[in-house]
Amino acid sequence: METINIICVDDQREVLSAVVRDLAPLADYFNIEECESAAECEELMDELDADGEHIALVISDHVMPLKTGVQLLTEIADDSRFKEVKKILLTGLATHADTIKAVNQAHIDHYLEKAWDGQELLQISKQLLTEYIVSQGLDYESRLAVLDAPTLYKLIQ
Amino acid sequence: MFSDPSPEIAATISRLQRCYFNQPERQLWLKQGEVLLEQGQVNEKLFLLLSGQLTAYYQVEPNGEFFELNHFNPPSFTGVHSYFSGSYCARFRVVASEDCVLAYIDTQVEVKQEAEFGPLAQQFMPVIVNELSQRQILAMHAQVEHNLAQQRAMQAEKMSTIGQLASGLSHELNNALGAISGKSAYFERFMDQHFEQYFPTQHHYFRAGLDSKQGLDSKLVRSRGKIFEQALGVERDQGKALARIFAHPDEVTALGKGFLKRLDEYADYWQLGRDFKELKQAVNHATGIIKSVRLLGADDTERKYGVDINDTINCALDLMSSHCRSVDIRIQAGQLPLLCASHAEWVQVWVNLIKNAYEALLSQPNPAPLIRIKTQLSGGFVQVSIEDNGPGIAPNLMQSIFQPDMTTKKGGLSFGLGLGLSISQRIISSYQGELKVVSQPGLTCFSVFLPIEVNNGNN
Structure with a gap:
């Protein structure tokens, strides 16, 4: 089975580990990576891409030093290698202007406010992962246990 | 207070003083506190202050409060407006704020050196213009002062609103945080005792997670995880889990093959302990922020x-x-x-x-x-x-x-x-x-x- 990655980005370690914990049910089917900064995420994405691995989903905080989540996700959206990567912005504080940018420039797939609901985050991640797997023509049968059935049904109908 | 007159004005004043304000019969002595002019009353005199100090007051409403306008020091004129505008009516109340000596002219004054310096009004023209410009400067300063005061008041108001908001918010948040930290501490103790009694091996890893230091950053976990992955032939996420718990692959090997078989389970217990630690850190972080927000609006x-x-x-x-x-x-x-x-x-x-x-x-x-x-x-x-x-x-x-x-x-x-x-x-x-x-x-x-x-x- 090819490796499909999920990358979580947050500069606060305890928040980062909480996000990863919420995604734990996916851990047997996807590789979950943690990054503490936008720069680290970009470096990791280059590396994973060079190794020929898939990056299905990036979940990023917005307020981080040096580079914000919206900036990071915009750069991912503008990178031809990562056109299909699904993006979730998970933030406790974003101005109205930031939010508009997130939608128009970073083309985020979902916006979640902190404090988030773990079940909701997991459910949204499942839907987006399902979309990614189908759009990339990857094997969904071996991952049925963690994919979102209604989304899958709609897409392969 | 008026600034000192320029040399030209000073020369004019001193000539006018010699011509018009040297007659002993037109001199006046005021004790400190005595009133020279009353606002709105008839005044047909133009005064020159020779020594002491005068202060002007203005009453906005009848029977209302008098606001202090400015001080006059010698040599300066009082009654310029009422005398030369022809209104002969004092616009301000003028009081001696120190013992004063004044000289004055009235409407009957005989014009001197007219051939050389022109009629009376022309002789006094530099003084009148100087008076006007001084008043304009005063008004400008007053306006600037007023604007600054208003800015300060708005700033203070903004701060006090932030302060009130902050103290209300922090009270509520501290209550919530108190519940979170109290209950998680209880939960932690309960699990600690429960595991110790029934799952001693797992308890060891739970405690290790609970007592773990600040730990590695995500990048180090990734690179060290690869070392564990290669040395022990485990999965990528297992390598990362091991890198969090152990410093070197040899420590894992020393625990025997049985350990690796149950690694996922032990790693879960370690992470559970770590979660409790991070819960405490998050609460401390939040209380720290609340404290600093409170200080922002501190009225202490x-x-x-x-x-x-x-x-x-x-x-x-x-x-x-x-x-x-x-x-x-x-x-x-x-x-x-x-x-x-x-x-x-x-x-x-x-x-x-x-x-x-x-x-x-x-x-x-x-x-x-x-x-x-x-x-x-x-x-x-x-x-x-x-x-x-x-x-x-x-x-x-x-x-x-x-x-x-x-x-x-x-x-x-x-x-x-x-x-x-x-x-x-x-x-x-x-x-x-x-x-x-x-x-x-x-x-x-x-x-x-x-x-x-x-x-x-x-x-």
Whole structure:
């Protein structure tokens, strides 16, 4: 089975580990990576891409030093290698202007406010992962246990 | 107060004085407090103040309060308007604020040197124009003063609203946090005892997670995980889990093959312990932030004797410690005298200055971010300097950094709302101290100079 990655980005370690914990049910089917900064995420994405691995989903905080989540996700959206990567912005504080940018420039797939609901985050991640797997023509049968059935049904109908 | 007349005006006044204000029968002596003119009453005289001081008052409404307008010192004229406008009616109340000697002319005065200097009004023209321009300057100053006062009042109002909001919010949040930390502590104790009794092996890893240090950052976990992955032939996520718990693959090998078989289970227990630790850290982080927000709107400005500025700096550092993880902060504290001050105000000053330094350091990549704080007693001043090796303040921003609402932080979480430096400066000047800044790339230094004499509680 090819490796499909999920990358979580947050500069606060305890928040980062909480996000990863919420995604734990996916851990047997996807590789979950943690990054503490936008720069680290970009470096990791280059590396994973060079190794020929898939990056299905990036979940990023917005307020981080040096580079914000919206900036990071915009750069991912503008990178031809990562056109299909699904993006979730998970933030406790974003101005109205930031939010508009997130939608128009970073083309985020979902916006979640902190404090988030773990079940909701997991459910949204499942839907987006399902979309990614189908759009990339990857094997969904071996991952049925963690994919979102209604989304899958709609897409392969 | 009117400024001193120019040499030309002074010469005109002295000529006019010789011509018109030298007659002993047209001189007047006033004792301090005596009224020369009453607002709205007839006045047909033009006075020249020879010695003493007069003060003008204006009454806005009948029977209302009199507002002080300005003082007049010799040689200056009083009654210029009523005399030359022909209204012969005093516009202000004029009182002797010191014992005064005045000379005057009235409407019957005989014009002198008319052939050379023209009619009376023309002779007095420079004086009249000077009077007009002086009044205009006064009005302008009053307007500026008025605008500044209004700005200060708005600022104070803004701060007090923020303060009220902050104290209401922090009360509610602290209650919620109290419940979270209390219950999680109970939960942690319960699990600790339960595991110890029934799952001793798992308990070992639970405790290891609970007692783990700050830990590796995500990048190190990834690179070290690869070492474990290769050395032990485990999955990628197992390698990362091992890298979090162990320093070297040999430690894992020493535990025998059975350990690796049950690694996922043990790693779960370790992570559970780690979760409790992080829960505590998150609560501390939140309480720290609440404390600093409260300080922003602190009304605890009562000044008491016995404040050591070094203590207030330490207190500020405690508040900031959860914020400033990645920065090296060094203190060199000198022996300082106790002052009469408000502890909370000074904590706020340091929090603002340290926070600024910290944020400046974060704004650009820096291999060794450093904040150096130094306190010393020197030349009758408590001197505190806060230095950072950040990018420095751009020269074009230097002028405006003390303005409220000036902030270089974009998009970031900013509790100061751009008020930080202006608040600090206001507090410092209320102690008759001074805040100075010098900045160049790689070294920015904010220095506070606090005079001991006015703050030692003896005044």
